[in-house]
Amino acid sequence: MMKPPMNPRAAGRRRFLRGSLGLACVVAAADTGAAATRAALPERMAGPVAGGWRRHTLALGTRVSVTVAGLPPPQADAAAQAALAEIRRVEAAASLFNGSALLSRLNRAGELTTDDPHLMRLLRAADHWWQASGGAFDPSVQPLWQLHQAAALRGGLAAAADIEQRLALVGWSAVQREALADGRSRIVLPRPGMALTLNGIAQGYASDRAWAVLREHGVEHALVDAGEWRAQGRSAAGRPWRLGLRDALLPTAAPARLLQAVALQDASLASSGIGAAPFSADGSLHHLLDPRSGRSPQELAGATVLAPDACSADALSTSCMLLGVDAALALLERLPGVEALLQRSDGALVRTSGWPS
Numbered sequence: 001m002m003k004p005p006m007n008p009r010a011a012g013r014r015r016f017l018r019g020s021l022g023l024a025c026v027v028a029a030a031d032t033g034a035a036a037t038r039a040a041l042p043e044r045m046a047g048p049v050a051g052g053w054r055r056h057t058l059a060l061g062t063r064v065s066v067t068v069a070g071l072p073p074p075q076a077d078a079a080a081q082a083a084l085a086e087i088r089r090v091e092a093a094a095s096l097f098n099g100s101a102l103l104s105r106l107n108r109a110g111e112l113t114t115d116d117p118h119l120m121r122l123l124r125a126a127d128h129w130w131q132a133s134g135g136a137f138d139p140s141v142q143p144l145w146q147l148h149q150a151a152a153l154r155g156g157l158a159a160a161a162d163i164e165q166r167l168a169l170v171g172w173s174a175v176q177r178e179a180l181a182d183g184r185s186r187i188v189l190p191r192p193g194m195a196l197t198l199n200g201i202a203q204g205y206a207s208d209r210a211w212a213v214l215r216e217h218g219v220e221h222a223l224v225d226a227g228e229w230r231a232q233g234r235s236a237a238g239r240p241w242r243l244g245l246r247d248a249l250l251p252t253a254a255p256a257r258l259l260q261a262v263a264l265q266d267a268s269l270a271s272s273g274i275g276a277a278p279f280s281a282d283g284s285l286h287h288l289l290d291p292r293s294g295r296s297p298q299e300l301a302g303a304t305v306l307a308p309d310a311c312s313a314d315a316l317s318t319s320c321m322l323l324g325v326d327a328a329l330a331l332l333e334r335l336p337g338v339e340a341l342l343q344r345s346d347g348a349l350v351r352t353s354g355w356p357s
Contacts, residue, residue, distance in 0.1 A: 046077055051223060051235040055080035059091045060203055062227045066210060069221040069236040079217035083210035087226050090209055093118040094202040096142075106187055107142065107195040115184040122198050122205055123177065123187070129201065129315040130172045133331065136322040137315055138291035142195035143169040145289060152279040163294040169194050170291045203227030204270050204314025228270035228317075230310040240265040248273035248302025248343045251283075259349070260341070262306075262356055270313035272321045273302035273343075288321045299324040302343040306355070307335075316340070325350055 046055040052069030053076035066083045068076035093116050095101035099108075102119050106112040114120070129137045143166045151158040169191055176188040189195070206226035214222050214232075221233030223241045231241040240263035247257040248271075262269065274296070277287035286296050303320035307313035316338065320328035325342055332340050332352055342350040351357075 046080070048073065050237065051241065052221070053077060053080065055084060057084055059084070059087050060095065060206060060227055061097055061199075062203070064206070064226045065224075066214070067223040067235075068214065068219055069234065071219065075218070079214050079219050082217055083213045083222075083224065086209045086213045087206045090118050090202060090206040090226075094122055094198045094205075096197060096199065103196060103198060106189065110190075110192065110194070111186065111188045113180070113184050113186045118205075118209070120185055122202060125205065125311055125315065126198065126201055127172070129312075129319060133315075133319040133323065134327075135172070135291065136327075137200065137319045138170065138172045139196045139198055139200070140170050140172045140175065140194060141289045141291050142197040143193060144291075144294050145197065145287060146195070148279040148285060148289070157280060157285065167291075167294050170294075172291075200272075200318035201311060201315045204230075204268065204310035204312070207268065207310035223264075224310075226310075228268065228310045228314045229264065230268045231264040232266055234265060239263070243269060245271070245304055245341065248275060249345075249347060251275045251278075259343070264306075267337075268307050268310035268313045269304065270307075270310060270317040271302060271304040272317040274345075275301075288318065290322055297322055297324060298345060300328075300342055301345045301347075303328070304341045305332075306339045308337045312338070 047053070049067060051067045053071070053073050054065055054067040055077060056063055056065035058064070064084065064087050066080040068080055071079070091098065091101065093102045096104060098104060102112060102114055102116055126137070126139045144163070147158045147162055147166050174190055174194070175196070176190060178186045180186055203226050207224045207228055207230040210224045210226060211222065211230050211232060221235070223235070224230045229243060235241055243262050243264055244256070244258045245260045245262060247259050250257055272288060274283055274286045274288070279285040284296065284298060288296055290297050300321050303317045305313045305316040305320065307316060316332070319331065320340060320342060323331065325344065328340070328342060329352065332338055339352045339355045341355050344350065
């Protein structure tokens, strides 16, 4: 894609292009793919690594980690622990795995009154990206996911009539949010059976929140992985943080085949893809569901997005998968500081012009 010389996106490209490329870790090209490859590791661990001091645990359905560079180990570990505690707070707001999480309670009851800042920020961010994507990013697709998951567990596919019935429950614009006089908010799902998922945005938001806590603890250099990545400053070696991008056409459990390695500094990266949670044997039906059809789009196998913050990168990687190449590029073109690598279902790669080569 050609851009005019003064395109505001150019200002955001430099941070992606600094330093040499290498490999530190594999980014699974899927929203939930990390869970399959990381859950076998010990739940809690802290210690020195090549990039600095790292602590990790299990949260948000995956292994999450915080690596801090440039500080003595006691200070780095205290900051990392505080950042992981913040990720846990995001999980307590937005998890679908934890029945006591606020989002799970909302889905069960159909309404919720809360003053939780994480849930309200996530809902506002979801609304922003629903509008920006023209409705492709829609958190109200959860009933469709439940339908396809139940059919897959039975060894079959959901019937067309059942999909049509569930589509009547989809529609982000129907979700009601009311600010109350006491400072709380009331959220209502007006149609019986409606349910929300924030899985397309919560992991990126959690990475951003973890970085905010790290910064409060005096951290200048860190790599946060809450399912999507946020990189600030440099590693202990004085180089940008380095990530490997996995081929989205491979199942998550398969040995990694890397498309590219990317140096990341003061920026975020998120990936979505078809391999994480297939509902059909051929992988054509998976966890990324079009809110208009109730089925999975077929044009793209994976989308990786670089953005200034992880919440935006997370929402955009999901949106790109649902929009397809042309509409995704049109959206990305409007956003300063954002670049993307799209992998078609036939394996062909499409890059925005500022994507690091």
